[in-house]
Amino acid sequence: MEDLKASPANSSPLTPLGFLERAATVYGDCPSVVYNNTTYKWAETHRRCLQVASSIASLGIKRGDVVSVVAPNIPAMYELHFAVPMSGAILSNINTRLDARTVSVLLRHSESKLVFVDHLFRSLVLEALSLLPPNAQRPLLVLIADHHGGDGQDSSSAVDQFCSTYETLIEKGDPEFRWDPPSSEWDPISLNYTSGTTSAPKGVVHCHRGVFIIIVNSLIDWAVQERPVFLWTLPMFHANGWSYPWAMAAVGGTNICLRRFDGPTVFSLIREHGVTHMCGAPVVLIMLTSSPQNEPLPNPVQILTAGAPPPAAVLFRIESLGFVVSHGYGLTETAGLVVSCAWKPHWNRLPASERARLKARQGVRAIGLTEVDVVNAESGASVKRDGSTLGEVVMRGGSLMLGYLKDPEETSKCMKENGWFYTGDVGVMHPDGYLEIKDRSKDVIISGGENLSSVEVESVLYTHPAVNEAVVVARPDEFWGETPCAFVSLRNDGSTPNPTDKEIMEFCRAKLPHFMVPKTVVFKDELPKSSVGKILKFVLREIATAMGSSSRVGRS
Template sequence: MDASVNPFARGLDKNTANYAPLSPLSFLARAADVFPDTVAIVHGRQRTDYRTFYRRARQLGSALTRLGIGKNDTVSVMLSNVPPMLEAHYGVPMAGAVLHSMNTRLDAAIIAFQLDHADCKVLITDREYAPVVKEALSIATVTPTVIDFSDTEFPQEGERLGSLDYEEFVQSGDPDFAWSLPDDEWDAIALNYTSGTTGNPKGVVYHHRGAYLLAQANVITASMAKHPVYLWTLPMFHCNGWCFPWSLSLVAGTHVCLRWVRPQTMWDLIADEGVTHLCGAPIIMSTLLNAAPEHKRDLDREVEFFTAAAPPPESVLAAMKTAGFNVTHLYGLTEVYGPAVVNDWKVEWNDLPLAEQAQKKARQGVRYVALEGLTVLDPETLEPVPADGETLGEVMFRGNVVMKGYLKNPEATEKAFKGGWFHSGDLGVLHPDGYVQLKDRSKDIIISGGENISSIEVEEVLYKHADVQAAAVVAKPDEKWGETPCAFVELKDGSTVSEADLIAFCRQHLASFKAPKTVVFCELPKTSTGKIQKFALREQAKAL
């Protein structure tokens, strides 16, 4: 309807009084205004309040601006779960730039690819990762300004790679830096790379609006009251820590940093810091439960634990409950800002036998409050599958917490959004009550310790070995890691190569967590056209 005819359009335009772009940056400003003395960050003996957190974020944004960083420039970080990582989640976008968090377990070649593809202008790197970052910089074609972080609480011996020290750089910035919200809430705030299934990984672009909405949805989903205490067992490089670096500012919560995942440290921090929430893959549960008896602590409260990846088995759920944790199952992908599906638990399910409760917990669940659409469709026709818990289809998403798209990859973006839905590539079923459950991964992604591993990437390395005739990699269930890569290999005639030899070879060409943990020598099952039957290998891997 023409504005001259429609009374709700005439004279009712957006203006600075009634509209501001949505951005999670506003959460920190509010927390500093309302709760300036509340502890925002705990790191070793360091305690940082919200007044200081906000000041340091502004100083970082100011220092980056003085360095010439501006809108749509990429600032890469190679950091563990330390305070500078939290500061970067605010300071980098305050300068108008895009935050690119890198997996600290990656090998130099992939790091170099990401730096080049992202056109990195500044790299903030922890001295712990100096060897691999130094190698990556020697491979990359970009020459970013390198800023070294020296952790005074947990000193590292890695060499300095740049001419700038992180602390000195932050202190050079203006604490009253006049940052502003983005011009458009659709502006990019973060860049995260997926594990590539074919070729190089894809760069997933997040916008301010999506980060704002998922951060709020986390607070609702996790039932976070004012001032929760959150332990950083989840890597912040993984989907921007599922957006929790922004969520905590909403409720003036405390970030308890964790440089390394170690059982005694986790138990001590949970007990001594009054931790109320934590997230992580099944490996975190295993680490807590398998800690030495003398390292475990009695808890005076129930702690909320949110897990993704492989569903936890009944025995683990029962053990976590006994230890004082309430486990909630989440599901998502890098392309949907991390978790966008939750196994919303219903009170009446508490009366079910434990085995049936475990069956319910194994389902991925229903959409987050910030997600407009979640369903299972036939990937060819885009027609809904019957909600019978049996008919297989592809899990698809729609809404404001779906990525902008893949950086510099319009073909992949168009394919991912075909038909007006984001195609996850995950195969699942829809139950009669509307809950989604995954059954397989169409892209053969292996989720180990919460990290995605491309089976194709591992296979490509195996094929480079002179003695390998054919290879296929599938997921093998693992109590500790959820899943691990299992390689089935046909050797060339006369070969005497061993399982240990092939694993060592893979470790030379891949990040160690991507290397197979198991190698089985056999004749690979194939179809009449020569295609390897991975479904048969998955069954073999389960039986191992």
């Protein structure tokens, strides 16, 4: 067999772009994108993407150039996931919730040559460009006007600041445009910036091969069948919607676009379109359970959650409405979810509270990941599989990023020579081989020499019937070094009296070791969140630090 080897016939580059052409052939007359009163079919979406790709190339954008997008979940945002890389450029979705200064930094760092701008974010991008240094390259701008019945002001008066509009690019583009596959499957396809909640945003670069792998991984792991109806509650700018824009083309799904998240609207769209699948961070689950229209669903809806460990109490509430929750774990650096809480049939016979506790764990590696482990940060050895010994989560597999743009030092810190990617997350490995995230390494509280998981305390707080959201951070303590400080927002729906701080502490004391009970409870109307809905622990940590020592006496 020594004479058998790779050849051009069996080594064409893996890329997700071919999914669109197949969708147009197989599902051409089936709905692809629905937005308000507009519905496209897969043959139309394919044609529109080819025309946009053709026009991007005609603007002088070359292979390897970065093309940025500042837009919510609208049809153009979906189409650009295909059109930009079809032109040979690299897609860079920018978070619409960022401020102008940060957007300016990202545009300069990426050296973006072209920016597609939704009309509601025109002023944001123009302000960002005004903050660029005089000698910095200024990208071309294309305006995405809303012709689909969406809300917002008419943007025709601002066209003079842009080289074109999105629909004009479609009108002028070639529907027969022949896009060239990447010369190598390792060529970049996307550039995503991390949220930067604890440090400066880093530019994560993914290749065609890695995205192809994560798509196959995601569809199989979530058991997504042909022609699902997918509601876009997850922002597509967030790690490319965990790669589901490309994945929906692979299975001929219907993409229900949603400009902004709104609980009543979500429930209405679920009923109107027969939604089968949706994604979101745990905060989305909390918002759905708090919605005034949260009546039980007529049919089950699969919802995939990730981004932070979902408290078991929240999982219990959302599933009581008819949502079937799947829980996974991934990072911007992994292109999607690479660990999932694979469900075992016999768990269905367990009490609801126990099922929720098990589902709150991150789980086992998905098929697209080669290996995941929890290791001692100093020795690199695997920790005991006892469900309590903390260590850093490490992994390796085909969907991991190429690295951080222009940052070899940070790349080498996490993608080490021993062949592992170090996530910076702290977790435990249970005896059954299931991973559970306990904290970010910077969020572990060390009280009297004990490593204390803030997530574990938060999970208990979420079981209190009056608690809506909860975060636990370290507060300085002259005696213990650090003690837990809880920041809590209440449901305020009249279902239960608002507790006092002492009542919250007593509630925790009945469920936790005394050293883990918060010594401070601070009530807030709303907890600070990042641009992707994650609670900003570092902001609350600063507040706790500014409060000074929690006590001058020993632990009770």
